[in-house]
Amino acid sequence: MMPRTRIAPNGPTFSHMVYGTWRMLDDAPSAQDINRRLHLCLELGITTIDGAEIYGGYAQEAALGVALALTPGLRENLELVTKSGIYIPHPTAPERRVAHYDVTAKRLNDCVDSALERLGTDRLDLFLVHRPDWLTSIDDTAAGLNALVKSGKIRSAGVSNYSPTQFAALNSRMDQPLVTNQVEFSLLHMDPIFDGTFDQLQTERVQPMAWSPMAGGSLFDLRTAAAQRLAEQAALIAPKYGDCSLEQLAYAWIMAHPSNPIPVIGTNRLDRIQSASLSTQIALEREDWFALWVAAKGHGIP
Numbered sequence: 001m002m003p004r005t006r007i008a009p010n011g012p013t014f015s016h017m018v019y020g021t022w023r024m025l026d027d028a029p030s031a032q033d034i035n036r037r038l039h040l041c042l043e044l045g046i047t048t049i050d051g052a053e054i055y056g057g058y059a060q061e062a063a064l065g066v067a068l069a070l071t072p073g074l075r076e077n078l079e080l081v082t083k084s085g086i087y088i089p090h091p092t093a094p095e096r097r098v099a100h101y102d103v104t105a106k107r108l109n110d111c112v113d114s115a116l117e118r119l120g121t122d123r124l125d126l127f128l129v130h131r132p133d134w135l136t137s138i139d140d141t142a143a144g145l146n147a148l149v150k151s152g153k154i155r156s157a158g159v160s161n162y163s164p165t166q167f168a169a170l171n172s173r174m175d176q177p178l179v180t181n182q183v184e185f186s187l188l189h190m191d192p193i194f195d196g197t198f199d200q201l202q203t204e205r206v207q208p209m210a211w212s213p214m215a216g217g218s219l220f221d222l223r224t225a226a227a228q229r230l231a232e233q234a235a236l237i238a239p240k241y242g243d244c245s246l247e248q249l250a251y252a253w254i255m256a257h258p259s260n261p262i263p264v265i266g267t268n269r270l271d272r273i274q275s276a277s278l279s280t281q282i283a284l285e286r287e288d289w290f291a292l293w294v295a296a297k298g299h300g301i302p
């Protein structure tokens with residue numbers, strides 16, 4: 001069964017793999033299709049669902065809300081995460097001329113109110129600032145997050161795509177410390193292990209959430225040399241791990257990092273969600289972790 005993890009000392013308890021909904025509407029699913037995906041996640045112990053205001057052309061939260069409502073009580077068995085702060089020109093907002101960020105207190109509060117309504121719930125388990133906004137002061141953003149936690153509309157607050165200094169700056173104004181930084185991390189995007197992001201989160205005992213864990217699918221694009229090397233390396237070590245797939249090794253590689261990243265699964269396919277969930281059972285040996293690192297980079301360690 002999927003392990004569970006308290007993501008920070010003052011944070012919520014989540015499943016160790018989270019289901020992400022960025023691409024959820026790409027294959028034009030019915031509400032029943034989405035509901036089926038949620039039930040499969042629940043059966044596999046994946047109880048935490050990640051979304052965002054902007055996903056699906058600003059339509060993901062509402063679609064998820066409809067799918068949740070098909071099964072009375074389903075929401076109570078899940079942890080809901082959403083994010084706000086990115087605004088791109090879109091037919092739903094004809095007045096918007098330029099893509100921009102806005103993470104002012106007022107905007108965050110309005111976003112949470114809308115998200116609660118769309119999702120059909122009275123609280124979010126985790127609310128994330130989607131991206132740092134260069135034009136909003138940390139005092140303003142923190143005031144918004146602090147008020148949202150105090151009101152009970154959100155159980156906890158975190159950020160996404162923040163640098164370590166941006167995280168520390170905002171955290172210095174928080175009444176309840178931030179509980180995660182959701183960042184891109186995969187075999188093909190290793191920045192957080194080099195740029196201080198994961199060092200800082202270990203210092204704070206805060207688990208990262210890892211987005212695009214399969215590098216958006218490019219991990220399997222055999223037209224690239226990196227994907228070819230990874231496929232070859234995976235074939236060499238897979239027998240040791242029950243003939244698992246590259247996909248499962250790639251999730252296990254992420255979770256092996258000592259900052260304990262929580263992968264956010266992005267596939268829409270039920271069979272892939274199921275096989276992804278088995279990755280928590282793979283304990284990669286140290287040399288195999290490094291062998292995958294070398295295969296991904298195409299050169300040896302420094």
Ligand SMILES: NC(=O)c1ccc[n+]([C@@H]2O[C@H](COP(=O)([O-])OP(=O)(O)OC[C@H]3O[C@@H](n4cnc5c(N)ncnc54)[C@H](OP(=O)(O)O)[C@@H]3O)[C@@H](O)[C@H]2O)c1
Nearest residue numbers: 020021022160211212213214215216217220264266267268
């Ligand atoms: N905070 C942020 O700024 C941010 C940004 C991006 C994403 N996210 C979150 O992270 C989640 C995951 O991101 P992601 O969707 O980019 O995840 P991902 O797992 O890296 O990529 C998913 C894509 O890879 C494909 N794929 C997965 N396994 C495959 C395989 N074995 N062979 C071939 N293709 C495969 C999927 O296609 P199929 O559907 O056909 O399997 C899908 O198109 C999102 O849903 C969202 O919740 C957050």
